[in-house]
Amino acid sequence: MKSRMTIKDFAELLGVSTATVSRAFSGRGRISEKTRQTIVAKAEEVGYRVNIHARTLGAGRSNMVALFYPAFEGDEPDYFIGEIMQGVSQTLNREGRTLQIHPVITKSSDIERCRDYILGGLYAGIIVVAGSQESKNLVKTAKSNEIPYVVIGHMSGEHLNAVTFDNERGAELAGRYFKATGRKFPAYVSGYLDKRKKNGFQKGLEELSEKLIITGSGGSFKHGALAYEQLKREHPEVDCVLCANDVLAMGLLRAATDDKRNIPEELAVIGFDDIRMASYYNPSVSSITLRLFQIGEASVQLLSRLLEGEEVSHPEQIKCDLILRESS
């Protein structure tokens, strides 16, 4: 990188002090509108820019925010995170802050690096998506060092500064719907561990839950197709399925339609998360909407309040709803 002009050079060039230049850009301290404009204009002309690292060091505060999320193995794109990220990113931009995304792979080397950054003062605050031991550790790190943080999802002990969604109730809606529409033999295809969904589903199914079949061993499209094959083989009577996520539901639907099953007459399927693709799929996938974009948005807003020193007394609950489409 070409060595750039510093505040000192620039101030000399203008014949003012560095303090004045600083005021012109920081928006802090008193400065006459006229000199400010002169300075800004001249900066534009000669190409002076404030050095971010020096500014952060001098001011003692950063304006970057990081998003940490658990990444699973495999090359399947993470649609869930992708849509949350969109909400986070757009909201942050609106607020004039800068986002850094950190997928936290489940390797200890990665998490140490994340810690280095968090504790190294890189961020004003962090947003952590719950779901792994690593997420939990990151939050613990933030908390014990009094770094503002927001949790997305459920994490034990994090009841306040969190953006949550009621998975359990969402799944319950699915159960109730299956029961109300006269289904008799329900199944649940789990993704990665999440007891809440299963519990809610059982609650909604009421007495039907006695016959609930539980299967599943992963969260991908392929796992969905496998689940269909297994159900067909071992429990052909199953007539309705709740899947732990939408991609899983698509995989299952795909296998079922290939098998000439009538959807939803013979088999009703509901997914989870309501990613955008759920509405595009063929058949379109009924789903429990988590309003992922809104979750991202809310987490940034919550963090902003924290950053401004506000006390937050209760979590932000995003409402779950059952969106009915062709698959059920």
Add this chain to the structure above:
Amino acid sequence: MKSRMTIKDFAELLGVSTATVSRAFSGRGRISEKTRQTIVAKAEEVGYRVNIHARTLGAGRSNMVALFYPAFEGDEPDYFIGEIMQGVSQTLNREGRTLQIHPVITKSSDIERCRDYILGGLYAGIIVVAGSQESKNLVKTAKSNEIPYVVIGHMSGEHLNAVTFDNERGAELAGRYFKATGRKFPAYVSGYLDKRKKNGFQKGLEELSEKLIITGSGGSFKHGALAYEQLKREHPEVDCVLCANDVLAMGLLRAATDDKRNIPEELAVIGFDDIRMASYYNPSVSSITLRLFQIGEASVQLLSRLLEGEEVSHPEQIKCDLILRESS
């Protein structure tokens, strides 16, 4: 944030100089393995971490990398970028380099801030996805300030440090395939402006291109469905379609299957990009694969070479291929 221990406090605590502590963490300068281990262990114990901003300022070099990409209006998730980002992210992690992803939306309102960051010395280097005037401006900024950069895609004047894919040839493959399989009435559904695809398609179609219908006004699922309706109304003879991206193809396919059209007998459809969902869709979508993940990977590797001062003499070309699936 709790005010944290500085190198000075920590050095005093250990009874060594700050220089020694610095050496223990930076990996630069000579230091006995024994004292290094002692220092690292003690740091772990008392919770000392290097301040990132101070380090960067002192060392005069950053180790962050930013990924800039053009964002279009609307809340449609960007699958194209999402998959590239995955490649970028995983490669950065794998390299064990302390690099970070920094997705920034490049709308003109945001572009000044991007500039502030780039010129503010925040990054060691940047990766810019081509596709908008803003991307071009960002690259110009980087270039004129000698900041290492890599371009993903085609950008006029950027022939060297770029990771490119041959859109034109990819589209040509689609054209050739349609011709070879006896199609007679081709159509092209464009997304956002990209002449290269259309040109390649025409080349592959040979004499069929005289009858080529061109339509399209956007890149979303909805636009794909609209395109189908329009084609049906105005050019019912069309029997094969190339879409500028996969989501567009899905929208078109969805409208066509709802309309009881036999796919691919009556209408063959090929998409572009080969996002993961293309293989999941029903029917699965034939597509020109750009190997998005690999593009992300390659861009990081190229940037790494640049950062190490290596001269790069030619762009990294990622091969396009036609992946045949059910839709054609």
Add this chain to the structure above:
DNA sequence: TTGTAGGCGTTATCAG
């Protein structure tokens, strides 16, 4: 191998 001390580019305090 380790210590000393000046410098990195801003911000913020305190006078003027």
Add this chain to the structure above:
DNA sequence: CTGATAACGCCTACAA
């Protein structure tokens, strides 16, 4: 409203 100047926390010649 503006100017001097001491932090900010770390890196790195240069010395020892």
